Structure formats: C-alpha cells, structure tokens
Amino acid sequence: MSDPKKLAIKDFVYELPDERIAKFPLPERDQSKLLYYSHGTIADHTFTDLPSLLPADTLLVFNDTKVVQARLLFQKETGGIIEIFCLEPVKPHTEVQLAMQQTHSCTWKCLVGNNKRWKNGKLYLHFEGGTVTAEREAQKDGHFLINFAWEPANLTFAEVLERCGKLPLPPYLNRDLTPDDRTRYQTIYANQEGAVAAPTAGLHFTDKVMATIKANGITTAYLTLHVGAGTFKPVKADVMEEHEMHAEQLYITKDFILQLLAQVEQHKPVIPVGTTSMRSLESLYWLGVKVLQQPALQQDQLHINQWFAYERAELPSATIALKALLQFMANYNTNHLHASTQIIIAPGYSFRICKGLVTNFHQPESTLLLLVSALIGENWRKVYQHAMDNNYRFLSYGDSSLLLP
Template sequence: MPASAPDPRSLSIFDYTYALPPERIAPAPLPDRDQSKLLVYRAGQITDQIFQHLPQELPANTLLVFNDTKVVQARLFCHKPTGGQVELFCLEPVAPHRAVELAMQQTGECTWKCLVGNGKRWKSGPVLLDFTAQGQPATLTAERLEATDGYSLIRFNWQPASLPFAEVLRGAGHLPLPPYLNRDDTEADAVRYQTVYAAHEGAVAAPTAGLHFSDAVLADLAEHGVDTAHVTLHVGAGTFQPVKADRMDGHAMHGEPFVVEAQVLRQLLAHGSQPLIAVGTTSLRTLESLYWLGVQADAGLLTTDALPHVAQWQPYEPGSDLPTADALYALLNYLHEQQLEALHATTQLLIAPGYQFRMIRGLITNFHQPESTLLLLVAALLGPDWRRVYEHALANDYRFLSYGDSSLLLP
C-alpha cells in the first residue's frame, strides 16, 4: 500500500453514502438487455451512451473478463405438517460436499447453511415441500440440525433420491431476487436475472453487471476484436450484507468461492500490459485475488492442506511488490505441481480506498447501494470522483441497483 494512501481499516462507511430516492431503484429490467444507459467515465470525463454501443467505447486491445456463475433457485417455501409456512434460503453447502459444483450434483441427501424465515414458528420436526421434477412428482423434507449466528444448518432429503440437488432446486425453488426489490420472482425473472453466458450453477445473487450483455453485443465485441475470458465466482448473499461497524476494521467481509481455469491464467499472462477490464465487481475481486494468491504461491504458502484463500486485509499488510506476471507464473507453477487444470479458491478480499490495483485497468458495473462494500470498491478505483459519477447518474435519470443501468469506468 503506498505510503500516502489511507488505511481502509480506519475508514468510516458513512463517508461513502449518497441520497438514493426509492423511485430510482429499478424494479424490473428494461425490455431489451442492451438498451440500458451506459455512463462512460474516461480519465475524469463523463459521457452518456447506450449499452449496445459498449464495443465502440472500449480501449484498443481490451480483454474483458466475465463471471459465468449461474443463479440457483435457492428460496424454498416449505410447510409444516400443521400447515404453517417456513422459508429456507440456501446459502452454501456443508455436507457431504462444500464445493458448490459437487453439492449441486449430490443425490438423496445433503446439508446446507440456510437462512430461515418464520423460524420462530418452526419448533421441531421436519418441514415438507411437494414439487415436480423432470415431469414427475417429488417431495423434499427439511430438518433443522442447529441454529447459530443468524443461520441454520438444514439437512435435506428428497424422493426420488436419484435426483441431483440441482434438479431439486429447479423444481422446488424460487429465484432469490435482491431483498430491496421487495417482490416475488416471476417467470420473466427466471430469464432476466441470469446473464446470457451463465454456465455454472451456484450463485444466490446475479453478477448484475453482466445482465446488460445480449447475444448481439457479444457478437459485436467479437467483430471489434475484443478478447474475452471467463472466471466463476459464486456470488453469495453476503453481497447484500450491510456494513454496520463504525470503522471498516469492525466489518467482516463475506467469503465466496471461485474457480479459474489454468488456460485463463495463461491468457492473462499473454495479454501482458494491455487493458484488462472486469465485467462486474465479482470478476474484479476474482482477478485481484489471483494476484494475492500468486504472492502466496511465490512465497511457498499454498499447500494441499487447505483451499487457497485470500484474507480480507492481506493487501494492506506489509506487503509484496511482486510483479503481476510473476504472481501469475507462481500460480501456474503451483497448479502444475499439483497436477491441476483449475484453481479452486475462496476470497474475502475487501477493496476500498487505499487499495492498489494489480490486475485490472477498468470496470463495467451497475450503480450500487449507499454505504456498501461495492461502493467502496468503486471509490477505490475512481478516488473522490465516485461522487461526480453518482451525482451525474442521479441528475440524468439513470436507474440504480441490480436491474438498473450500467457504467464503464476507465480511470
């Protein structure tokens, strides 16, 4: 961290706020994905565009990195034998697999960490949910094992037991829309709260910067010679977690699992110093996390004993000046030694003013909630100009939050 930079641990979240009128929160997406507004911030200058023109706005030789996670229907409305309803919101798998990809293929029985709605009315015994999967009647049974720290461990059993848990959620679950939308999900949401390139199930919130991309925009990017790459970070419910501490050192950043293929690391190395732009804050956090895992790999700190992990404050400790390319080479060497073709890791990385970006040169992102860690990330990238960007968006009828408009930030 540069000597002149603030230490993010001493920051107050109340310095990163603005007045967001409720009517500026987009309740639903526009009819066409790529017709949203696009605010372009380029070296201090702000212009207004339409998202379909994004390819013309990108710097030459850009590599765009997308998060191809897919949102699962993680909300389950079960009923007690006496008829009362209990809502279960699946957060992350616990047993027999902690890896999301394996947990989604589990058959017969599994245990997840869940949020429970109407939990006080659920004293004991199982709750049930009848649904249809693959055209056949099916039944899900949920039993609470323990409750702690605001969540519960829930053991699920289902019949037919041959169904993978992914099919259970598809048949029994509802899409977990952001809580501030305050409405039930619809059939339209099942399509529009997913990116067109979503591939790997496991997120409980969409990587919303990607919602603006249409097949036409992706084709236009290819015509303009824009290279693309994909990473997978399964967005957790913690993305909506408010900052309640007076100082950021009192805030525990949520952790999220991610996967990056070795060939993507090689692609990043081959791209060299040319512009690397993240599509969304989740892609950005994944890319920056790669650098810090590379620092660990270079120091011989990555082992087979535990999943590689980036701690919340790692970048702000007395640190490393390891060149970015060396960090990526160290990660590739680690994968080669472990005979792995993909890096599976977790990150709690908190990016806030004072952070020195090692990987990315720009960001495509929506407009975020006041006093959120997502807004801190934007402030880290733009410095004090984040206020100008948000004031411009408010003054020019931009739509905010998950289904809102977009921005291309090129500091």
C-alpha cells in the first residue's frame, strides 16, 4: 500500500478553464450529464439513467444535511459592511443540531470579512420583527469567536439565520446570489439544518428519479454529515502529511446502522451519493474499530483523526465493526451517534463499506479529487479527460458521474 502521507498534491492537477465551471444550475436538475465509469470503461448518459445503471440490490446512501444561510451582513453606523460567516458552534452547544435550536444567544466560530473596519463594540442587524447583535470575543487561527444575541429571544438560531442570513455559495462561483439559489443549492431531501455547503452530488436528484430508483428495487438510506467550509480548502502543502484535514460533524441513527449492517452481511453493494456520504460511511467503520480497541471510550470521544485509517494493522470485518457500534449505543442507551471525522481518503486507502460513488467533478489539487483517485486509481485522469473532451460541466452546479471500480 502506498503511503498517503507522502503523496504530492502536484500529482493531482488538471487544467480547469473558468468557462468549464458551471456558474448556474441547469433548468432541470435531472438533465445533467452522467459519466458512467465501470471497471475501466466510460460511457455518456443523462442523470435520469442513473437508476438503471446502479448494480442490483444497491443500498444508495444520501446525506440529508441542509445548507443554512450562514452569511450575516452587518452594517456599521458609518455605512460599512462587516460580513460574518458562521462556521461551527462553540457554546452553549458544540453539536450543530442542538446549536441550531438554541434561543436567546450563542457563540460560534466565524470568519469575519472587513474585520479591520470593526473597531470595537457591538454590531446590529435588523430583520423583520427583530434584531441580532454580534460581539467579538477572541481571535484564533484566523477565526473569531463571535457572541450572538437576538430579539425576540424565543426565536431559534436556525430561525434567525433563515430570516436575515444569506446562502454561502462556493467561492469559485464568483457571482452574486440569485433568488433561484435558495432552492437549487439545496437537495430536494435536505432535512437537517447545519451545513455551510451543499452535498452537491445530490443536487441532480428529482422526485421522478427517486420514484424510478424505488421502482427499480434500489433501497435508499439517509445519514447526516454537516458539510463545513473546509470542503473548499485548497491543499497548500507540498505533501499530504503537512495538510490538516477539516473536521465535520456526523449524525447516525441506530436504524441506519441496522440497515447498513443487513446490506453488508449479505454482501450487497453500498453506494454513497457524494463524497460527504462516502466519508461518513467509511468513518462509521473506523468508529467501530475505535470502539473495539478502546472499550472505555466515552460518547464525546467519537472522533476519527485524518490518519487513523492508515495506522492499523489487523482489522475486523465491516460486520464486526458495525456490531461494535450498535453495542456501544446499547451501552449508552442511545438511538443515535454524534461523532466528528477528519478522515482523509486518498490513494492507499482500502475501502471498508463503499463499492462505488455518485459524485460531481472536483477541483484540481483538492482532497475530494484524492478521494476519487483512491476509489478508481490513476483512471481518474481518464475520467476527467473524457469529461473535459465531452463538454461536461464542473464543480458544484456541474454534471455528475457514477464510478464503479
């Protein structure tokens, strides 16, 4: 197995002209192109063909996270705009699900645009029927801790963001929001508020495609991984060992693990929709390994660091790992797991759960491209060149692929 720590990011470069980045979504979600890669061969399809291309008995796994309007534009008395971008909650809750239901006040880790113009004191943002204030607490590693408070105090933070926040479009789109983005930069099954970026492989699904999937006997399941802004973080280190992978929060129900376990025990394929679903599924395996290796593990210690998957010699089967997680939940009398994962899936990684992937086309020199390469090897170049030669649209609002190694 090659050592992913020694990978040079310059080996994951391809030429992506700006005109190939899809700046806007297509009028119909499911009319995107679908590149079908199976065992080394490539064919061109439309996304509506996906249900017929999935292997029989597939369990298709979706990430049901919902993008929140995490950008808040505060206007100073002098007229200048200070932009605050909410990244992750700090107190009273660090769990996104709980933080979104917080009333009255909270503290988040944020990015601040135009910070030098924010001399001191509170900033005010008025919205219909209320006001939210922001106050800086501390700066750390390029982020700020921001204390928010609002009236009416009985509103949840989710409701505050919904009323006065703006959607955080990917920076590479390099354009202003349109009213259309509020629905189109959200999957049709988005349910759990807390992401600051969409799980974009899911943007192609329509009710019609979902109905065909069901009619074709493909089973579906939902997990939640709240996509962080780190998903857009370029790899600036020369070798991956020097790159710090971003952490993302993961929520899994007992019912989901039972469904996944049944699939794995019967050796039926599990195919995630999107890199976030894949990270979640593979992280579940490693969480099971951690529980087996550390019997005294507490619920707040459910974290997978970026190299954990590469530092183990003898490993249990996926069945044993998933059963260990179920036992862990039984021990704590809980029906859901809250964990965080920094897992980096790069060439040299051995997949434990996933047998394929539905995904978009990713940025050069990105950890997402490393993940694709881990799945299909050097053939990622063939796939991306084919997409380039055949006028596929790239990145978040771009076209799709079904990759079966």
